Every structure is written in C-alpha cells, then in structure tokens.
Amino acid sequence: TLADSSLTVGETTTVSFSFNEAVNGFDASKIDLSNANGTLGPLTASADGKTWTATFTPSANINDASNTIGVNMSGVRDLAGNSATG
Template sequence: NTRPADTTGPTATITLADSALTVGETTTVTINFNEPVTNFDANDIVLTNANGTLSTLTPNANRTVWTAIFTPTANVND
C-alpha cells in the first residue's frame, strides 16, 4: 500500500484569551492546527513586535492544539 506524500504544511489559527492586557496581566495563547504537529516550541514563533514573551508551549494529546502563556513586557503601552 502506498499513499501520496503530504506536501502541504499545516495551517494554524491563533487566539488570545484576552487581547487588551493591563500591567501585570497575562493571557493564554491557543494555537489550533488543522493536523498534528510535532517538535513545535516557542522558538518557532517570531515575537519581534509582540512586546512580550511566550511560555513553553503545551500540546493536547492529539498535538493539534497547543497553548502557552503570553506575558507582556513591563511598561509597554501598546
């Protein structure tokens, strides 16, 4: 038995539990993939203009939903 190779990468939808944070708050980031993803970690996410940091990503059992905590940089007004 053979099957064609999967030549397309996964797609993702990213949501924040709260998009209007105040000083000292954090929010849960949820990344939903359309297929299982392995070897995914915070280094795979570019946060250049995010004004904050992301905790370790944690997958669900199927590795299709990954969550982390976003912590804004102190004293950022954006």
C-alpha cells in the same frame, strides 16, 4: 489566538496555536516574538497534537495595539510528512 487581547499591567493571557490536524516540528523556536513586546512561557501540546498553549506576559509600560506574535511554519509537518502552510 489570545484569550485576552487587552491586558493591563500585571496581567497575563493564554496564547493558543491551533492546527487543522496533528503536526510535528512545532516548538518554541517557531514562534516570533520580535513584535510582541512580551515573553511566552513554555508550550504545552494537547493530547491530539492539534493545539499548543502558552502563557504570554506583556512587557511593563507598553501600550501598543499593533503587537503581533508570528509563527514560522518551516519544518512543521503533518503526521504524513506534508509541509504545513499558513
């Protein structure tokens, strides 16, 4: 989720990646920004391992409501070793 989905020049927003339970194997390499028109800062995990956050900075002079941030769930597992889905 995005804290703010309507950014203007110079603004940033917090992006949250949330899971139903704690997971292993989730890191920046799992995030697909190819359609995001921006960059993502370092990920920070919550203490319970269910939520990661990062700061998204949009590219200057881009106005596109179809921007997306994707997640590759390959290799992401819960603490019992079960593969994540989503």
